[in-house]
Amino acid sequence: MKLLDVIKALSNQTRLNILEWLKEPFAHFPAEELADYTPDLGVCVSDIAKKAGMSIPTVSVYLKTMSTANLLTATRKDQWTYYKRNEQAIQELAKHITDKL
Amino acid sequence: MKLLDVIKALSNQTRLNILEWLKEPFAHFPAEELADYTPDLGVCVSDIAKKAGMSIPTVSVYLKTMSTANLLTATRKDQWTYYKRNEQAIQELAKHITDKL
């Protein structure tokens, strides 16, 4: 893990928000958008962009940044790309800070 | 704690390095510079700047950024400002990531 890349992926309020929203999707996204939600897949790009109040391209890049840093996991299904949290990587980050930083 | 401010204080390779150097000063700074080192005080600005290979003003601002974010503690003594790690705040960050992020 390249710590700086992970930290940079987190160093923006919108990206931090996204990570928190994905922790409890039903608390943050309209139920109709989560009609076929599964914890396995997560939430699609356009739903996240709407919640963030930002353009889809911007959020698409944010999500890709976070999945490159391993904080999120992307799954393409049909024409949608779903993103969910990578809980293991988030805990590894915490552990890395505890042990190494 | 404002998570974003702490993360931004960490989102630069030099600042990350400084935090690591201060973990074990004797492993990273010349012994003569640490002649009157105490864990209580830490290391002074110009020694850190020399180690970083950057100008003193730049490093001075970096150190202030990190102490504002509470990651470092500054102590002024005579004409020197010494910086040491704030271990408690670093552990709080790890805990915050574990519990809240």
Next chain:
DNA sequence: TGCAAATTTAGGTAATTTCCTAAATACCTA
């Protein structure tokens, strides 16, 4: 008092990040 050493503040240029719109691509379905 007045110089010397350490640090901080100011001010500027270059690089990076933010976030947009337009265009390109992927994948569905008729």
Next chain:
DNA sequence: TAGGTATTTAGGAAATTACCTAAATTTGCA
């Protein structure tokens, strides 16, 4: 194959960050 929806890629303007040098400030001491 054509057309529609979702996403990604490209390209660019504005804001922020990275760092420098010069100047100002703080503190000690002859």
